Amino acid sequence: xxxxxxxxxxxxxxxxxxxxxxxxxxxxxxxxGASFVFTIGGIYSxxxxxxxxxxxxxxxxxxxxxxxxxxxxxxxxxxxGIELTDDAIDLxxxxxxxxxxxxxxxxxxxxxxxxxxSCKYTVRxxxxxxxxxxxxxxxxxxxxxxxxxxxxxxxxxxxxxx
Numbered sequence: 122x123x124x125x126x127x128x129x130x131x132x133x134x135x136x137x138x139x140x141x142x143x144x145x146x147x148x149x150x151x152x153x154g155a156s157f158v159f160t161i162g163g164i165y166s167x168x169x170x171x172x173x174x175x176x177x178x179x180x181x182x183x184x185x186x187x188x189x190x191x192x193x194x195x196x197x198x199x200x201x202g203i204e205l206t207d208d209a210i211d212l213x214x215x216x217x218x219x220x221x222x223x224x225x226x227x228x229x230x231x232x233x234x235x236x237x238x239s240c241k242y243t244v245r246x247x248x249x250x251x252x253x254x255x256x257x258x259x260x261x262x263x264x265x266x267x268x269x270x271x272x273x274x275x276x277x278x279x280x281x282x283x
Contacts, residue, residue, distance in 0.1 A: 128219030129156040130265060131198075132258055135189070135236055136227035137163025145255030146225075151181060153262040159184040161192055161224070161236070189236055198222045202240035203261055204232045209245035217265045218242075228254050 132150050137143050137160045147158045158181065186192045194200060199218040202209075203225045224240070226232035237243060246252065246260055 128221070128269075129195075129198075130217075130221040130223065130262075131155055131157045131159065131195075132223040132225070132262065133159035133161065133184075134163070134225045134227070134254060134258075135161045135232055136230065138228055142228060142254040146258040147183065149255065149259040149262060153259075153266060155181060155262070157182040157184060159186065159192070161186045161189050163227075189233070189239070194222045195220070199242070200224065200236075200240045202226075202232050202237055202243040203246070203257060204237065204243050205245050205248070205251050206231075206237075206243060209243040211247045212244055212261065212264055213247065215242070215244050215264075217269055219269070221265070223258070223261055225254055225258055 132146065132155055134143060134146065143160065143163075150158050160183075163185075184192075198220040199222065201218070201221050201223050203223055218241075224232065224236060231237075232240075244261070246257055251257075252260075
């Protein structure tokens, strides 16, 4: 699966407020093969996030940054904001960069203007309203695996009973 993909990705959250959501997000990141996870403006504490049952922080680095100005993405990586904005690219139309750093906004708000203006792309999951942080992250990572994972296109089936 994700071993066939070239490049790398990481995923993080700005202004983390719910440890359980971060635990779920980081567990999914571990499952999808993230190189690392991070927080900006919020500290992830595995002792408060019982949802991270894969113990992902034992298997991949986690970085906690006080401010976005402290965050130094790997060379050649592309910052991708995940945000429900009118001008964002719909996820099904988005071509994931090979070296992507995805960042999600806080559970009770939006990505800061500072981060949004630093993102090369802003992507939205085409939903009617915002969904859970961990779910949004999992959907983006799944889409990355499907689009970059060297899977053959699904066959078109006109009648499921055939």
